[in-house]
Amino acid sequence: EVQILETGGGLVKPGGSLRLSCATSGFNFNDYFMNWVRQAPGKGLEWVAQIRNKNYNYATYYAESLEGRVTISRDDSKSSVYLQVSSLRAEDTAIYYCTRAFDYWGQGVMVTVSS
Amino acid sequence: DIQMTQSPSSMSASLGDRVTITCQASQDIGNNLIWFQQKPGKSPRPMIYYATNLANGVPSRFSGSRSGSDYSLTISSLESEDMADYHCLQYKQYPLTFGSGTKLEIK
Numbered sequence: 001e002v003q004i005l006e007t008g009g010g011l012v013k014p015g016g017s018l019r020l021s022c023a024t025s026g027f028n029f030n031d032y033f034m035n036w037v038r039q040a041p042g043k044g045l046e047w048v049a050q051i052r053n054k055n056y057n058y059a060t061y062y063a064e065s066l067e068g069r070v071t072i073s074r075d076d077s078k079s080s081v082y083l084q085v086s087s088l089r090a091e092d093t094a095i096y097y098c099t100r101a102f103d104y105w106g107q108g109v110m111v112t113v114s115s
Numbered sequence: 116d117i118q119m120t121q122s123p124s125s126m127s128a129s130l131g132d133r134v135t136i137t138c139q140a141s142q143d144i145g146n147n148l149i150w151f152q153q154k155p156g157k158s159p160r161p162m163i164y165y166a167t168n169l170a171n172g173v174p175s176r177f178s179g180s181r182s183g184s185d186y187s188l189t190i191s192s193l194e195s196e197d198m199a200d201y202h203c204l205q206y207k208q209y210p211l212t213f214g215s216g217t218k219l220e221i222k
Contacts, residue, residue: 044216105158
């Protein structure tokens with residue numbers, strides 16, 4: 001059974017940073033591109049970042065609205081993917097989802113940016 | 116960036132109605148589009164892959180189609196469990212982009 005679990009959310013002050021983790025199991029992690037998607041309260045979905053697998057040299061791609069403030073990474077030995085977000089703003093407040101190629105999704109983790 | 120213009124933003128329909136939601140792509144995306152259903156407090160669930168292919172376990176009343184740059188999700192006969200938000204995603208080109216979403220309510 002595919003399982004995806006995000007952790008690391010919480011309340012952060014503006015200007016702060018956060019590292020989200022996504023632990024997976026139940027599939028061959030090495031085979032898949034992994035993504036982060038976020039959803040601000042009451043809003044639609046916004047793609048944040050993607051990291052490809054080793055066959056594609058772990059290439060990374062980012063939403064332009066976050067580029068420069070966000071870094072996606074993965075550890076194939078731990079079947080995990082990470083999202084580092086810095087210089088957080090109120091508009092970064094959202095549920096952050098980790099998804100395997102958009103077919104399996106975690107339950108999401110809430111990030112609240114507020115003083 | 117490819118813009119996905121989704122319509123309507125919300126709609127209300129009766130049980131048994133035929134419902135269609137549309138996403139229009141600002142550039143060619145081929146069939147590189149996924150439709151998602153999202154119920155309150157839940158993660159998105161893929162319904163349609165590659166514009167027209169039903170995902171595993173999705174009821175056959177759901178279908179996807181394409182006409183040029185317009186992509187449609189159709190529910191042939193609305194059921195109460197279909198009340199949800201629906202989103203499209205293009206994955207032809209980075210940055211990947213979602214439509215703005217459609218809230219589907221039952222009358």
